[in-house]
Amino acid sequence: PSTHNHDDRYYTESEVNTKLANYKIKGDFAVTTGTIALTNGSGGATLTYPSGFNSSNCVIISIGVAFKLASAYNFGGVDEVQFNTTLGSSNISLTVFAPGMGPTATRNCKIVLMKI
Numbered sequence: 001p002s003t004h005n006h007d008d009r010y011y012t013e014s015e016v017n018t019k020l021a022n023y024k025i026k027g028d029f030a031v032t033t034g035t036i037a038l039t040n041g042s043g044g045a046t047l048t049y050p051s052g053f054n055s056s057n058c059v060i061i062s063i064g065v066a067f068k069l070a071s072a073y074n075f076g077g078v079d080e081v082q083f084n085t086t087l088g089s090s091n092i093s094l095t096v097f098a099p100g101m102g103p104t105a106t107r108n109c110k111i112v113l114m115k116i
Contacts, residue, residue, distance in 0.1 A: 028115040038105040044095040055087040062112040
């Protein structure tokens with residue numbers, strides 16, 4: 001074959017592999033959803049692991065709850081809201097304490113997971 005030169009816009013397979021070694025790929029993230037039933041500001045939900053995720057291969061990177069509107073998720077916390085999560089062997093447990101949300105309320109929730 002004839003010889004040719006590459007300018008610096010092209011990368012060898014080895015260079016691409018090196019550059020990608022520290023990046024997470026799309027399949028390493030997943031979102032699971034559920035509904036929280038709150039009574040006098042506290043309640044919880046049990047969420048299932050997405051396919052390929054389990055307690056030993058992932059971490060929670062964000063929790064979102066739709067406190068004001070069903071489709072407007074807050075991922076940073078609202079007022080004095082507290083979350084407690086447990087990555088169990090068969091499911092994810094989410095407990096919420098939200099003063100002022102009651103006496104009863106039902107809210108949608110999302111948990112974002114990342115494989116480790």
